[in-house]
Amino acid sequence: MKTNSLYLLLFLAVSIASCSKAKIIPKPTLTGTWNVVRDSFAYNYPPIITNYIGVTGDYVNFKSNGIADVIEGQKMDSLAYKVTSDSTVIFYNSYGIGSIYLMKPFTDHNVTLKYSGYSAQPPSYESQMLILSR
16 A cells, blocks of 8 residues: 555655646737837839948837838838738838838847848849848
8 A cells, every 4th residue: 555655655746846837938029119229221223222220210110000100310110011920011102012021139228120132123133131139
């Protein structure tokens, strides 16, 4: 009987130890205000490259209603956006045409948004890298 009690006690101890809760790590969210660190844009026909370095007061505010307000220097804009996965977001222009951006790396405090694509009219290859922090 003592042996059965010992096995039962050992079984219960192992069972309780194996039931510890796994830590749930919340995923970062794009929603909220991010400071613009750098915004680089390039296209190859004609070859033009811009590299904007963010200053105090530059930001992108990703609202929960799917609108992103952008302030860079004297430029102000609002774009529709939709987060489609943990690593992609689509920005829509005023015609409803979307551009897919990769979000890598993406943490609670930093995100780099990268886009590359081809425009047929006029023919050009375009790329953008937007670095944000908060």
